[in-house]
Amino acid sequence: MIQLTDIHKAFNQGQHNEYWALSGIDLELEARRVTAFQGPSGSGKTSLLTIVGCLARPTRGRVRLHGEDISGLPERFLTEIRRRTFGFVFQQFNLIRGLSALDNVMLPAYPEGKPHAELLQRAEVLLARLQLGHRRHARVEWLSGGEQQRVAIARALINDPEVIIADEPTANLDTTLSKQFLAILEELSGEGRTVLLTSHDPLVIKSSAVHRVVGLRDGRLCGD
Numbered sequence: 152m153i154q155l156t157d158i159h160k161a162f163n164q165g166q167h168n169e170y171w172a173l174s175g176i177d178l179e180l181e182a183r184r185v186t187a188f189q190g191p192s193g194s195g196k197t198s199l200l201t202i203v204g205c206l207a208r209p210t211r212g213r214v215r216l217h218g219e220d221i222s223g224l225p226e227r228f229l230t231e232i233r234r235r236t237f238g239f240v241f242q243q244f245n246l247i248r249g250l251s252a253l254d255n256v257m258l259p260a261y262p263e264g265k266p267h268a269e270l271l272q273r274a275e276v277l278l279a280r281l282q283l284g285h286r287r288h289a290r291v292e293w294l295s296g297g298e299q300q301r302v303a304i305a306r307a308l309i310n311d312p313e314v315i316i317a318d319e320p321t322a323n324l325d326t327t328l329s330k331q332f333l334a335i336l337e338e339l340s341g342e343g344r345t346v347l348l349t350s351h352d353p354l355v356i357k358s359s360a361v362h363r364v365v366g367l368r369d370g371r372l373c374g375d
């Protein structure tokens with residue numbers, strides 16, 4: 152589904168502090184599987200996921216999505232692909248304070264231009280599915296860490312993405328909440344979504360919810 156060919160990523164290219172975060176990644180990611188990227192801090196996991204999710208471009212190399220080379224597409228096409236294909240769950244959840252859970256979930260769908268009532272219903276269904284129906288009108292800063300994470304997952308699902316990308320999704324969760332997250336992960340892959348995540352957490356890496364673990368070290372693949 153996603154093919155990466157000879158991906159390189161440099162930061163501050165051409166400057167005294169030039170740094171190559173990724174050096175020659177060749178990888179094929181299959182649809183409907185849960186793939187975890189593991190590796191030490193600074194090994195390039197986040198850089199790789201941001202490239203896969205079209206949040207950043209590789210300095211060199213090709214990204215193919217369903218066989219189409221998307222690496223050279225102009226920004227507006229990339230934005231469109233990003234919105235349609237990927238849902239993101241960030242480590243800090245990146246929810247907007249002052250807004251309710253419901254409003255946060257609906258935000259990424261506004262550019263799609265769907266009728267508000269339809270959107271509202273979809274957001275309510277998603278929050279209910281994640282056991283947050285009763286908290287839908289609460290401001291996100293009033294919610295617990297686990298509740299905030301589930302809001303972030305509902306938000307990632309609002310545009311019905313094929314692929315969910317989650318960066319260290321359990322980093323801020325205790326064991327019980329991490330296990331809840333893994334159960335949600337199994338549900339997502341059970342309904343045919345592709346999940347790509349980064350994790351240091353042995354609970355995640357060793358979980359039966361994860362089908363494949365890809366190792367990264369110093370910007371290169373090491374173990375698959």
Ligand SMILES: Nc1ncnc2c1ncn2[C@@H]1O[C@H](COP(=O)(O)OP(=O)(O)OP(=O)(O)O)[C@@H](O)[C@H]1O
Nearest residue numbers: 162163170172190191192193194195196197198199
């Ligand atoms: N915007 C940036 N400018 C300069 N260097 C960067 C930038 N983003 C990342 N890096 C560097 O690239 C390397 C890889 O970072 P990346 O965030 O991909 O690693 P990671 O494996 O996700 O780490 P962690 O587990 O700590 O999140 C690191 O050394 C980091 O300092």
